[in-house]
Amino acid sequence: MRDTAEFPAQQQPGAARTAGLRRLSRLTWRATQLSAVTAVGLATLFARSAPAQTAAAAGDGTAAPAATTPPPAASSPGQVHRKRARATASGSAQATARPGPQAAAQATAKASPAAAAAPSKSATLAPPATTPAAAPPPSSAPAPTPTVSSASHGGG
Amino acid sequence: MPTAAATLGSRTFPALGTFATLLVTDPDALSLAHDVLSGELAAVDAACSRFRRDSELWRVSHAGGRPVAVSELFADALATALDAAELTDGDVDPTCGQSLVRLGYDRDFARARRRTGPLRQPPMPAGGWRRVELDRSRLTARVPAGILLDLGATAKALAADRAAVAIEAATGGGVLVNLGGDLRVAGDPPPGGWRVGIADDTGFDASTARVQPRQIVMISDGGLATSSTLGRAWRRGTAELHHIVDPATGRPARTCWRTVSVAAASCAGANIAATAAILRAERAIRWLEDLRLPARLVRQDGTAVSTADWPEGGEDQPR
Numbered sequence: 467m468r469d470t471a472e473f474p475a476q477q478q479p480g481a482a483r484t485a486g487l488r489r490l491s492r493l494t495w496r497a498t499q500l501s502a503v504t505a506v507g508l509a510t511l512f513a514r515s516a517p518a519q520t521a522a523a524a525g526d527g528t529a530a531p532a533a534t535t536p537p538p539a540a541s542s543p544g545q546v547h548r549k550r551a552r553a554t555a556s557g558s559a560q561a562t563a564r565p566g567p568q569a570a571a572q573a574t575a576k577a578s579p580a581a582a583a584a585p586s587k588s589a590t591l592a593p594p595a596t597t598p599a600a601a602p603p604p605s606s607a608p609a610p611t612p613t614v615s616s617a618s619h620g621g622g
Numbered sequence: 623m624p625t626a627a628a629t630l631g632s633r634t635f636p637a638l639g640t641f642a643t644l645l646v647t648d649p650d651a652l653s654l655a656h657d658v659l660s661g662e663l664a665a666v667d668a669a670c671s672r673f674r675r676d677s678e679l680w681r682v683s684h685a686g687g688r689p690v691a692v693s694e695l696f697a698d699a700l701a702t703a704l705d706a707a708e709l710t711d712g713d714v715d716p717t718c719g720q721s722l723v724r725l726g727y728d729r730d731f732a733r734a735r736r737r738t739g740p741l742r743q744p745p746m747p748a749g750g751w752r753r754v755e756l757d758r759s760r761l762t763a764r765v766p767a768g769i770l771l772d773l774g775a776t777a778k779a780l781a782a783d784r785a786a787v788a789i790e791a792a793t794g795g796g797v798l799v800n801l802g803g804d805l806r807v808a809g810d811p812p813p814g815g816w817r818v819g820i821a822d823d824t825g826f827d828a829s830t831a832r833v834q835p836r837q838i839v840m841i842s843d844g845g846l847a848t849s850s851t852l853g854r855a856w857r858r859g860t861a862e863l864h865h866i867v868d869p870a871t872g873r874p875a876r877t878c879w880r881t882v883s884v885a886a887a888s889c890a891g892a893n894i895a896a897t898a899a900i901l902r903a904e905r906a907i908r909w910l911e912d913l914r915l916p917a918r919l920v921r922q923d924g925t926a927v928s929t930a931d932w933p934e935g936g937e938d939q940p941r
Contacts, residue, residue, distance in 0.1 A: 588698060588701040588702040588705050588780075588890075589701075589702045589705040589706055589709065589776065589780075589888070589890045589891055589894060590705075590709075590887065590888070590891055591709055591886065591891050591894065591895055591913050591915065592886060592887040592888075592891060593844075593885070593886060593887060593913065593914045593915050593916065593930065594841070594843055594844030594845075594885050594886055594887050594916070595842075595843045595844065595887070596815075596841070596842045596843050596844075597885070597916050597930070597931045597932075597933075598818075598839040598840065598841045598846070598885050598916055598932065598933055599815065599839065599840045599841075599933055600837075600838075600839060600840070600933035600934065600935045601817060601838035601839060601840055602814065602840075613643045613645060613798060613800045613805065613816070613817070613818055613819065614800075614803065614818070614819040614820075614821050614835055
């Protein structure tokens with residue numbers, strides 16, 4: 467058996483028009499309310515995420531507007547230290563010769579310009595280009611004393 | 623390329639509480655190479671020493687959790703240490719400084735090992751590397767209060783990497799830098815490669831950096847490092863201790879390996895892998911194979927296992 471409320475009774479044309487207009491008005495009002503709530507929600511979301519986006523862009527070397535200084539929350543552990551734009555010290559280098567004690571820093575800074583442009587890890591677990599080989603058997607000529615890899619007793 | 627290995631220039635001297643050996647293919651470049659290496663070692667020591675109160679590491683670790691401006695070198699060293707932690711899922715953790723202090727390793731090892739009385743404090747786990755903040759663009763670092771950094775697993779290897787690359791750039795020749803067993807080569811090697819002895823540490827003479835190698839291998843590029851539970855080991859009361867700390871417990875790692883030697887593209891990478899392998903025990907074999915890292919792992923009983931085409935044979939020295 468059907469509910470009479472699901473199937474309203476037949477109405478006069480004038481009354482139906484009035485009811486239709488009333489329904490249209492109510493729908494318009496609700497749509498306006500929904501739009502307002504959505505706009506407020508989007509604005510809130512943008513306000514929270516924009517500083518973090520700006521911080522990320524600045525960390526990657528992109529110029530950021532001075533007015534959008536990221537808040538401390540944007541520099542959370544595990545995120546900040548990965549944003550690097552420096553060459554890895556362990557990469558192969560073909561830097562210009564710079565004699566003198568300062569050559570270490572200069573050569574490292576000049577090493578591999580392509581790598582310097584891209585964010586990269588300071589350390590990797592990449593294998594060597596050439597696998598170590600067994601030393602050849604002793605010949606009649608005396609072999610030079612090898613340098614030794616052994617856990618050291620000092621340092622720290 | 624040099625024509626004979628006998629023409630190598632060589633110098634060994636004390637550095638970073640251990641020894642440094644410098645080999646160059648052009649003997650005439652030895653003096654310049656030594657200057658570059660000495661400058662790099664002094665800079666790394668001033669930045670990364672856990673025992674110097676004027677070091678950047680000390681300043682950052684005792685800033686009460688405030689961000690501190692740091693040098694490019696220290697930022698590089700800390701970034702390498704944090705990468706090591708990330709690459710090893712936290713096995714190689716740079717926040718083990720207080721753990722080592724609790725174990726009695728609170729000063730230069732030569733002095734620390736002289737104290738033999740029982741420990742007074744319980745072990746302390748690592749402070750947590752994810753809590754350390756480094757901003758490479760602003761050159762600032764922040765270490766939470768109570769955490770003491772220890773860059774021992776990476777700083778010396780990083781110094782070898784930096785020095786070798788810089789010496790090659792300065793001299794144009796081939797170079798090998800060996801810092802207490804962490805070594806890096808750069809430039810054209812001697813014919814056949816650089817001769818490197820692989821040792822298990824017993825019989826090591828710290829005064830002369832001499833040790834009887836088990837095996838001799840030839841390397842042409844990259845780095846090679848050895849980690850061991852034997853090298854820096856000491857006794858407090860009845861406890862036998864060593865410097866490779868399990869970050870989860872703050873105690874010396876319990877492991878099936880006494881020595882692990884690894885070859886990698888860099889010395890830092892080799893040392894990170896070798897240290898992590900000690901901590902990972904049997905799991906290390908599969909891990910190193912998956913990474914294609916040639917390695918030689920020596921069990922506590924002296925038997926050796928190798929991975930990723932580490933050479934067999936060589937010139938094994940009978941003991």
